[in-house]
Amino acid sequence: MATQISIFDTTLRDGTQSEGISLSAEDKLKIAVKLDRLGVHYIEGGIPGSNTKDIEFFQRVKQLNLQSKITAFGFTRRKDSVTEHDSNLKRIVESGASAAALVGKSWDFHVHTALQTSLEENLAMISDSIRYVKQHGMEAIFDGEHFFDGYKSNPEYALSVLQRTAEAGADWIVLCDTNGGTLPHEIHEIVSRVVSQIRTPIGIHTHNDCELAVANTLAGVQAGARQVQGTINGYGERCGNANLCSIIPNLQIKQTYECISSEQLSQLTNVARYISEIANVHMPVFQPYVGNAAFAHKGGIHVSAIMKDAKTYEHIRPESVGNKQRVLVSELAGQSNVLLKAQELGLNMDNNNEKTKEMIERIKNLEHQGYQFEGADASLELLLRDAFGELEEIFTLESFKLFVEKTADQAVVSEAFVKIRVGDEKIYTAAEGNGPVNALDNALRKALVQYYPNIMKMHLADYKVRVIDEKDATAAKVRVLIESSDIDASWSTVGVSPNLIEASWEALVDSIRYSLLGEIKQQIAQEPASGRLGIVNH
Known part of the structure; x- marks a missing residue:
């Protein structure tokens, strides 16, 4: 039986910290519906009360009756304060969300430098806050900010943070590589030790500053983490968060983990491109699994091979993630490229068809003039349909x-x-x-x-x-x-x-x-x- 991995999507909160991304309340609601249909288990909606958009989101999302758990993000209580009077925690409870993700310090350097408080007060801030949201019927998820840096600096204190969090009743403890500077072998080693000592289920939250967020997340799961936090298309502050569009198929197709249903997985490309459109951010063409070039073939030898069996140059079936095979036609194209492209369009072209040779020559001539069809699929399709007499005048x-x-x-x-x-x-x-x-x-x-x-x-x-x-x-x-x-x-x-x-x-x-x-x-x-x-x- 496949091991279940819980998917925690933070596109609407951490993803909006990406440079150039700003989502309205309406945008966030549309994305939440898409994420819910994709089957993610948690949708982190934002910080209740921090701005009018997030206030509106938490008010309106209740009417959508989503299956995913709507999660409110916030911080542990302020130092030297009374939990019941903390406005941040009160807004989380009043948000109507079913889960709370509370971030707290697990690096002694941050406790002294950023919070400017004692190590013991930091532990009290965390445990008091977890108990508060649990007392109000919410699921409690603790995000151990800078955990891996904290562990490398002072492992005893970093582990004591997790132990106090577990004793306070947290449902999940999430280990965060907040600065994105940890390597996969370090992630595996540290998560393995945490899992052996902490009974509460463990999650993993990584950033992409070394372009290792996906690899680090996989290493964390292999070491025993059972919740994965990330964003669609890897949106996030600085170099981004762990990309769920790569993590989910890497876990589910390449390994024996179950994240979402196969039917939902086949919607992954559609969801990635939809959210890119709503966020008004150009989607990288080379993005694995869901990118436009992920299953694109240009070389004539490659195309000839995939016509016999797609497995010759494709590591998975594109349709399993909702993508599709593409054949690029350029001055490097052989007959196979044009034949397969025509086949995709339902055009009757074969090796003995004179139109095939004519089209190849025409394409090569146009490319010699400066045209480039490998990046202009729509123009190529129109060119092929026109050659077969399928197009008439619009104007x-x-x-x-x-x-x-x-x-x-x-x-x-x-x-x-x-x-x-x-x-x-x-x-x-x-x-x-x-x-x-x-x-x-x-x-x-x-x-x-x-x-x-x-x-x-x-x-x-x-x-x-x-x-x-x-x-x-x-x-x-x-x-x-x-x-x-x-x-x-x-x-x-x-x-x-x-x-x-x-x-x-x-x-x-x-x-x-x-x-x-x-x-x-x-x-x-x-x-x-x-x-x-x-x-x-x-």
């Missing part, structure tokens, strides 16, 4: 104009004027934006929204410009990569031109074309052939 561009004005006493103003034809209708729109590309995007969507309302659900998530040949200076060609997304997916498109605006327009139009693929197919299925609107023209 025809007649013209666009840009107006950019900067005066001495005003900010730069960008306006775009777009004239297009949809079927027999001519549409002329204008829109402003925070730059010329954003203005073009706004104007084009404004023109198309009456025909395709769902176009307003997508937005530009990232925009990159690369000079292809620096020696041509300002006359050089540029490559524009645009990443777009909606609440369910993200996709990338490419444009190339000596003119930055034209390259941006090309990538932008491809992005809109790709976004509308599903809607177009539905319309084609419902309309007679003579009345169809299709895709393409830029």
